[in-house]
Amino acid sequence: MSAKKTTKTAQELIDFESWTSEEIPNGAVCEDAGNSALYITGGWRSEMPLWTKDNCKDCMLCWVHCPDSSILVADGKMTGIDYDHCKGCGVCVIECKFEALEMVSESSDEARATAAAYEQEKGA
Amino acid sequence: MPDITVLAATGNLMVSEALRQAEPDVIAAYPITPQTAVVEEYSKYVADGRVHTEYVNVESEHSSLSACIGASAAGARVATATSSQGLALMWEELHIASGMRLPIVMANANRAISAPINIHGDHSDVMGARDSGWVIMFAETAQEAYDNTLISFRIAEHPDVQLPVMTTLDGFITTHAMERCEILDDEVVKAYVGERTPINPLINGDKPVSHGMFASLGNSYFKVKKAERAAIDASHPIIKQVGDEWANICKRPFDYVDAYECDDADFIIVVLGSAAGNVRAVARDLRAQGIKAGVLRIRVYRPFPAAEVLEALKGAKAVGIFDRSDAFGAQYGPVGLDVRTALYDLPARIPTRNYIYGLGGADITIQTIKDAFDELQQLAAGSIDEGLCYLGVR
Amino acid sequence: MASIKELSLQPERLVGGHRLCGGCGASIAVRQVLLGARDTEVVVGCATGCLEVSTTALPYTSWDTSFIHNAFENAAATITGVEAAYKGLKAAGKIAKDKEIKFVAFGGDGGTYDIGFQALSGALERGHDFVYVCYDNGAYMNTGIQRSSATPIHAWATTSEVGKVIPGKPQKRKDLTSIVAAHHIPYVAQASVGNWKDLVDKAEKAFAADGPAFLNVLAPCPRGWRYESAQTVEIARMAFRSKFWPLFEVANGVWTMKEVKEKELIPVVDFLKVQGRFKHLFKPEAAPLLEEIQKDVDEYYAYIQRMCAASAQ
Numbered sequence: 001m002s003a004k005k006t007t008k009t010a011q012e013l014i015d016f017e018s019w020t021s022e023e024i025p026n027g028a029v030c031e032d033a034g035n036s037a038l039y040i041t042g043g044w045r046s047e048m049p050l051w052t053k054d055n056c057k058d059c060m061l062c063w064v065h066c067p068d069s070s071i072l073v074a075d076g077k078m079t080g081i082d083y084d085h086c087k088g089c090g091v092c093v094i095e096c097k098f099e100a101l102e103m104v105s106e107s108s109d110e111a112r113a114t115a116a117a118y119e120q121e122k123g124a
Numbered sequence: 125m126p127d128i129t130v131l132a133a134t135g136n137l138m139v140s141e142a143l144r145q146a147e148p149d150v151i152a153a154y155p156i157t158p159q160t161a162v163v164e165e166y167s168k169y170v171a172d173g174r175v176h177t178e179y180v181n182v183e184s185e186h187s188s189l190s191a192c193i194g195a196s197a198a199g200a201r202v203a204t205a206t207s208s209q210g211l212a213l214m215w216e217e218l219h220i221a222s223g224m225r226l227p228i229v230m231a232n233a234n235r236a237i238s239a240p241i242n243i244h245g246d247h248s249d250v251m252g253a254r255d256s257g258w259v260i261m262f263a264e265t266a267q268e269a270y271d272n273t274l275i276s277f278r279i280a281e282h283p284d285v286q287l288p289v290m291t292t293l294d295g296f297i298t299t300h301a302m303e304r305c306e307i308l309d310d311e312v313v314k315a316y317v318g319e320r321t322p323i324n325p326l327i328n329g330d331k332p333v334s335h336g337m338f339a340s341l342g343n344s345y346f347k348v349k350k351a352e353r354a355a356i357d358a359s360h361p362i363i364k365q366v367g368d369e370w371a372n373i374c375k376r377p378f379d380y381v382d383a384y385e386c387d388d389a390d391f392i393i394v395v396l397g398s399a400a401g402n403v404r405a406v407a408r409d410l411r412a413q414g415i416k417a418g419v420l421r422i423r424v425y426r427p428f429p430a431a432e433v434l435e436a437l438k439g440a441k442a443v444g445i446f447d448r449s450d451a452f453g454a455q456y457g458p459v460g461l462d463v464r465t466a467l468y469d470l471p472a473r474i475p476t477r478n479y480i481y482g483l484g485g486a487d488i489t490i491q492t493i494k495d496a497f498d499e500l501q502q503l504a505a506g507s508i509d510e511g512l513c514y515l516g517v518r
Numbered sequence: 519m520a521s522i523k524e525l526s527l528q529p530e531r532l533v534g535g536h537r538l539c540g541g542c543g544a545s546i547a548v549r550q551v552l553l554g555a556r557d558t559e560v561v562v563g564c565a566t567g568c569l570e571v572s573t574t575a576l577p578y579t580s581w582d583t584s585f586i587h588n589a590f591e592n593a594a595a596t597i598t599g600v601e602a603a604y605k606g607l608k609a610a611g612k613i614a615k616d617k618e619i620k621f622v623a624f625g626g627d628g629g630t631y632d633i634g635f636q637a638l639s640g641a642l643e644r645g646h647d648f649v650y651v652c653y654d655n656g657a658y659m660n661t662g663i664q665r666s667s668a669t670p671i672h673a674w675a676t677t678s679e680v681g682k683v684i685p686g687k688p689q690k691r692k693d694l695t696s697i698v699a700a701h702h703i704p705y706v707a708q709a710s711v712g713n714w715k716d717l718v719d720k721a722e723k724a725f726a727a728d729g730p731a732f733l734n735v736l737a738p739c740p741r742g743w744r745y746e747s748a749q750t751v752e753i754a755r756m757a758f759r760s761k762f763w764p765l766f767e768v769a770n771g772v773w774t775m776k777e778v779k780e781k782e783l784i785p786v787v788d789f790l791k792v793q794g795r796f797k798h799l800f801k802p803e804a805a806p807l808l809e810e811i812q813k814d815v816d817e818y819y820a821y822i823q824r825m826c827a828a829s830a831q
Contacts, residue, residue, distance in 0.1 A: 008577065013577050013578065013831075016341065016342045016344070016576075016577045017341075017342035018345070018743060019342070019344075019347065019577075020347065021346075021347035021350040021351040021354070022351065023346065023347055024325065024344060024347055024351065024354075024576070024577075025323075025617065026225040026286055026323060026324070026351070027223065027224040027226070027286070027335065027348075028223075028224070028336075028337045028339050028344065028348045029324045029333050029334065029335055029337070029574055030333065030334040030574070030576065030577060030578070030579040031324060031333055031339050032577075032579070033331065033332035033333065033334065033579060033582045033583065033584070033585075034533045034579065034580065034581065034582030035577070035578055035579060036533055036534065036535030036536055036573070036578040036579060036580040037533045037534060037535050038535065038578070039535035039578045040535070041535055041536075041537065044540060045540075056166035058523070059522070060522040060523060060525075060526050061522075061714075062528075062713050063522075063526055064522060064525070064545075064549075064550065064553075064718075065546055065711070065714065065751050066549075067538060067540070067542045067543070067544075067545040067546050067549075067750070068534045068536070068538075068540075069530050069532060069533055069534045069545075069549065071536050073526045076523035076524075076526055076527065077525075082534055084534070084535075085534025086533050087539075087540035087541075087747065088540060089539075089540035089541035089542075089740075089747040089748055089750070090540075090541070090747060090748030091541055091546075091747070091748055091750055092753055093748060094748050094749065094751065094752055094753055097803070103748075112657060116341065125763030148606075149603060149606030149609070149610055149612075149770070150599065150602045150603050150606045152599060167599045176609035176610050177604065177606060177609075178602040178603070178606035178609065178646065180598065180599065181600045181644065182595060182640055182644075183636060183637070183640030183643070184636065184637075184640070186591070186592060186595070186637070187592060187595035187636075187637050187641075188595075188641055190588055190592035190599065190637065191595045191596065191598055192597035192599060192602070192604065193596060193599060194563065194586060194595070194596035194598065194599025194600040194601075194602075195535065195589065195599040195600060195602050195603035195606070196599075196603075198561070198586075198599070198600040198603035198604065199587050199602070199603060199607065199612075200602075200603035200606050200607055202599075202603075216589055216591070217588075217592075220588055223817060224588075294664030326561050326584040326585075326586055326600055326603075327561060327584065327603065327604055327607070327613070327619055328613050328617075329584075329608060332581070332582065332583050332584040332585075333585075334574055334579035334581050334583055334584070334585040334586075335577075335585065335586040335587070336570075336585075336586050337568065337576040337587070338571045338572070338574045338575050338576060338581065338587075339573045340576075341575060341576060342573070342576075345575045345579075346748050351663050383750065400664055421685050433737045463807075478762060481561070507747065
């Protein structure tokens with residue numbers, strides 16, 4: 001979920017409260033389509049879906065059912081989970097027919113390790 | 125001097141003609157007396173292929189302004205027309221149109237508001253919309269309805285304004301009575317109104333945008349409303365600028381107010397719309413009798429031209445404020461409240477009386493206007509009090 | 519219809535970072551419907567509601583395509599205004615003649631069955647080229663689960679409470695899809711987030727239709743229906759399998775239904791018992807109410823079958 005080129009940076013969006021009335025476009029229009037990609041909802045999770053790539057058949061059923069557009073795909077293959085936006089609803093796990101997805105507690109060691117690896121990859 | 129067509133026309137026809145010449149990309153409209161002739165006439169232009177306008181026959185006034193909002197946000201030049209209950213049904217959308225900063229032009233045939241139901245002219249409908257963020261103009265004549273309608277597009281679509289404009293004319297009196305009118309050539313008018321350059325259109329822009337956002341965080345609603353106030357305030361000098369531009373072309377004067385013999389007047393009546401002619405006739409007769417009477421007609425009502433009103437009234441000994449609607453429960457009628465607020469800025473008080481007149485199309489007779497001027501003389505002499513009174517009704 | 523792999527190559531028009539609840543059926547519906555537009559530019563309209571407030575909280579928008587929200591009852595009027603602008607601007611030569619744009623409006627059941635019904639009917643009658651999608655979760659969820667005319671009979675809602683004398687909503691739900699079909703527009707369908715293939719297929723047909731098209735999409739709500747968020751798609755599937763939510767379409771007047779296969783068929787109680795909004799129906803004294811619901815469901819399914827048979831070519 002690489003953020004696209006926007007008129008406002010992630011930090012400026014976070015600092016929204018400091019915007020003046022002149023800085024909000026006329027009529028409260030949002031000029032940066034899809035900029036909610038910069039808004040993190042991953043913190044809502046109490047449970048985390050883990051993806052076992054070896055079991056995955058790239059059937060895309062998790063992708064087509066995800067309410068948060070958080071199954072990452074490229075060239076017809078699943079590439080991972082967008083933990084910045086996944087809310088941990090668990091729909092993908094029920095829809096997966098190949099045991100490639102499972103839910104674990106957000107406070108489990110596996111979840112912590114996965115989150116750390118995710119952050120590291122993002123940083124890189 | 126451009127070529128001019130002189131014709132006998134109603135106010136409604138003159139609005140239709142102005143709309144035809146401005147040629148909106150979209151008109152979404154719904155019939156209502158006494159505006160219907162505007163949208164009927166426009167339907168003929170569409171049927172005859174005289175305009176490129178996409179004409180949307182909606183199923184209600186709520187949908188007409190809703191569709192106009194969609195079309196305007198999309199980037200189109202947009203207009204509609206309504207009256208009375210139709211304007212009332214639009215109430216929600218009036219605020220959305222201005223809040224979304226969409227330059228929609230709407231003609232309103234000023235008519236009484238139910239209940240009881242009444243189809244005749246007064247200002248009860250438009251006064252209910254007076255604080256909704258629209259620029260509002262009142263025409264006295266069919267000719268002025270034409271001029272105001274054309275000027276409206278320039279105000280609304282001005283880059284520093286981007287607000288909807290309501291161009292109003294009094295129901296039946298102005299919408300249906302025939303007058304000698306002038307229509308300028310299409311090329312001249314089209315050159316004046318130009319084309320809309322939309323900001324952040326939904327379609328045909330270089331980037332996708334989201335309109336109608338949810339503003340509940342970071343005091344953003346408050347900030348957007350502050351910007352809206354700044355925009356309608358900023359429209360004040362722009363109205364004069366684009367109005368004068370049109371005045372230079374059509375050779376008819378334009379101003380926020382039309383001050384008749386106000387310079388040295390002792391007694392001035394403030395009035396909006398079609399009743400001004402009768403009031404001027406009475407003032408002229410009184411002048412002939414040596415009574416210094418004057419008339420101040422307000423043409424641009426929102427943003428309220430307080431400085432211009434004050435300038436015209438500052439020398440008066442007493443002012444009568446005519447209101448063709450009431451603001452029930454308030455101290456005065458809507459114009460009464462506005463004018464008295466403006467007068468507060470004078471170092472010395474000018475006494476006023478606020479006259480509610482002509483509701484539901486009731487005639488405003490020469491005698492009743494004389495009675496009002498008589499009262500102003502008594503008011504200046506201190507023999508009667510200030511206050512609100514109903515004029516010409518038992 | 520394109521394969522799911524092909525669909526996955528399409529641009530994502532509703533991106534993450536919106537504030538809909540986890541497991542929300544509405545955003546699943548939106549994503550699947552928009553897949554039906556393929557690569558064509560889309561302008562989205564939306565009625566006031568969960569979907570709207572959660573995807574457009576200033577300064578963030580989740581719409582990676584042009585979007586407009588106006589008010590609650592007028593999504594149809596608003597999007598048809600946008601469509602009219604497209605035609606008017608084309609006529610004015612301000613848009614290239616060959617430029618293609620699709621127009622779609624989303625509204626919840628409150629904004630569609632109830633307060634937006636007049637604007638929808640008017641827009642359909644006028645024949646604009648647009649798609650209207652009702653994401654039907656059977657109540658006013660954005661304001662806190664109040665009953666709408668889409669709420670099923672005997673369901674609990676906060677304005678049709680379950681009490682000592684009244685067991686939830688007394689009235690049957692409005693059959694909006696049939697009412698829309700009576701407008702005789704090119705394409706009308708009932709779909710569900712529990713049957714993605716059927717939904718995307720119907721969305722493709724809706725976008726391809728020359729004129730108005732309508733989709734009524736069952737979109738379960740974990741909060742309002744009282745179930746765990748992971749079950750959204752499963753419960754939507756049960757709605758179909760129990761015949762509670764028949765999947766049918768009316769294409770140019772011809773009714774066809776995706777019949778429930780014998781091996782998939784479940785009694786309606788199976789669909790009801792997984793939802794907390796029906797839990798009062800599982801007390802012994804409520805047994806007649808369950809029978810009544812089963813009877814209603816069977817009758818409605820039979821009605822759709824009759825319409826299919828009657829309009830078969």
